[in-house]
Amino acid sequence: MNAEKTLRLGQTVLSCVRALAAIGRSTLRFLNEFGQTGVFMWHVLVGRPQWPGSLQRWVQQMYSVGVLSLIIIVLSSLFIGMVLGLQGYTILSKFGADQALGQLIALSLVRELGPVIGALLFAGRAGSALTAEIGLMKATEQLSSLEMMGIDPLKRIVAPRFWAGLCSLPMLSLIFNAVAIYGGFMVGVRWLGVDEGAFWGNMQSMVDFHSDVVNGIIKSVVFGAVVTWISVFQGISSIPTAEGIGRATTKTVVYSSLAVLILDFFLTAVMFGEL
Amino acid sequence: MRSNLSIVEISVGAFMVAALLALGMLALKVSGLQSTFQEDRGFHISTEFTNVGGLKIRSKVSMAGVIIGRVTRISLDPSTFNAKVDMLIDDRFREIPDDSRVSILTAGLLGDNYVNLNAGFSDQFLKEGSALPLENTDSAMVLEQLIEKFLGQKAMEAKPSSTHSEPEQPKQEPSHEKHKS
Numbered sequence: 001m002n003a004e005k006t007l008r009l010g011q012t013v014l015s016c017v018r019a020l021a022a023i024g025r026s027t028l029r030f031l032n033e034f035g036q037t038g039v040f041m042w043h044v045l046v047g048r049p050q051w052p053g054s055l056q057r058w059v060q061q062m063y064s065v066g067v068l069s070l071i072i073i074v075l076s077s078l079f080i081g082m083v084l085g086l087q088g089y090t091i092l093s094k095f096g097a098d099q100a101l102g103q104l105i106a107l108s109l110v111r112e113l114g115p116v117i118g119a120l121l122f123a124g125r126a127g128s129a130l131t132a133e134i135g136l137m138k139a140t141e142q143l144s145s146l147e148m149m150g151i152d153p154l155k156r157i158v159a160p161r162f163w164a165g166l167c168s169l170p171m172l173s174l175i176f177n178a179v180a181i182y183g184g185f186m187v188g189v190r191w192l193g194v195d196e197g198a199f200w201g202n203m204q205s206m207v208d209f210h211s212d213v214v215n216g217i218i219k220s221v222v223f224g225a226v227v228t229w230i231s232v233f234q235g236i237s238s239i240p241t242a243e244g245i246g247r248a249t250t251k252t253v254v255y256s257s258l259a260v261l262i263l264d265f266f267l268t269a270v271m272f273g274e275l
Numbered sequence: 276m277r278s279n280l281s282i283v284e285i286s287v288g289a290f291m292v293a294a295l296l297a298l299g300m301l302a303l304k305v306s307g308l309q310s311t312f313q314e315d316r317g318f319h320i321s322t323e324f325t326n327v328g329g330l331k332i333r334s335k336v337s338m339a340g341v342i343i344g345r346v347t348r349i350s351l352d353p354s355t356f357n358a359k360v361d362m363l364i365d366d367r368f369r370e371i372p373d374d375s376r377v378s379i380l381t382a383g384l385l386g387d388n389y390v391n392l393n394a395g396f397s398d399q400f401l402k403e404g405s406a407l408p409l410e411n412t413d414s415a416m417v418l419e420q421l422i423e424k425f426l427g428q429k430a431m432e433a434k435p436s437s438t439h440s441e442p443e444q445p446k447q448e449p450s451h452e453k454h455k456s
Contacts, residue, residue, distance in 0.1 A: 059287050168290075170294075171293075174298050175294055178300045181305060197345050198335065202331070205331055212306065
C-alpha cells in the first residue's frame, strides 16, 4: 500500500518535471532563434561598405524596394485621403464642426495611418518580394557559390537590401501622407465645400512639426527596420524548396504585419500617451 | 565622367526628391512650421478688438456672408492691451466705406470664429494700411463669459430668497428641541 503511494507520487513528480522541461526547451528554442536573428543582423550591419560597389548595390535595391512600391503607395494613399475627407465631413458636419476636417485628416494620417498602412503595404509589396528573392537564391545555391568565391553573402546580398528597406519606408510614408492630405483636400474643399482657409489654418494650428510629423517619421523608421529585418531573415533561413519559399513568404507578411501593429501600440503609448 | 544615365539611378533620384518635397509640404503647409507664403493680391487693413476669442490666422473675413479676405496676423498692443488684427482684403473689394463696423462672430454654436464687416455710409473707402478704431468693432462673444454672467445673475436672483429662508431655520431647531423635552 505504502509502496504504491510512493510510486504514484513519483510519477506525478516526474510528469511535472517533464512539463517544466518542455517549457524550458521551447523557451530556449525561442531565445536561440531570437539570438540567431540578432547575430545575423549584427553581421549585416557591421560589415564595412566598399565604397563604389556598395553604393551602387544600395541604389539598385532602392529601386526595386522603394521606387517599385511607389505606385501602390500613391494610389492607395490618394483613396485613403479621399475616404477620410468624405467620412470626416459627414460626421463633423452633424456637429457643425466641418471646419475641423483639416486637422482630423492631417492628425490621423501623420500620427497613425501614414506609418502603419505604409508599413503594411510595404510588407506586402516589398517584404514578400525580398523573402522570395533571397529564398530562391538559397534554393538555387547562389548563396553557397558566392561563399565559395570568398564573398560574404550577408554583406553582398542582405546588407544593401536591409539598408534600402530602412531608408525607403520613411520616404514612402512621407509621400503617403502628402498625397493623402491632398486627396482629403480635394474631396473636402473642392467637392464638399469646406472653407479652404479653415481647412489649412486649423490643420496648421493643431499639427505640431516635432511632436506629430517627426514622431511619425520615427515610427516609420522603426517599422522599416522591423519589416526588412523579418523579410531578409525569413529569406535566409527558409527551407530551400518551392514549398519552403512559399511558407517563408507567407511568414514574412504575417509576422511583419503583426509586428507593425503591436509595435505601433507601444510606440504610440510612449510618444503620445505620456507613458 | 560617366555618361550612362541608367533608368534605375534616375528613378531613385526622383524618388528621393519626391520624399523631400513631401517632407517640405508636411513641414510648411501641414504643421505650419513657418508662416506660409501669402499671395499679395489685395490690401491690408488692421483693426483693434478688446477680445478676439478663438480667432486664428487664416480665419476668413466676410461681408454679408461672402468671403472677402483672410486674417493675416493677430498681435497684442503693448500699451492699450487690445488685440490688433491684420487682415488681407481681396483687391476686388476696393470700395468698402471706412466707417464699416467690424465684428467677430462664431459659425454655429461650436464653429470657428470669423471676422464680419458691416458696410458703413462714408464716402471714403478702406485702402492699404488703413486702421479701424476700437469704437468701430464688436469683440468676440466668449461663451464662458456669457455663462458666467448668466450664472451670476441667477445667483443674484436666488440670493434674496435664500436670505429669507436662513433666519427661519435656526428658529425651527429650538422648537424641535422643545418638543423633545
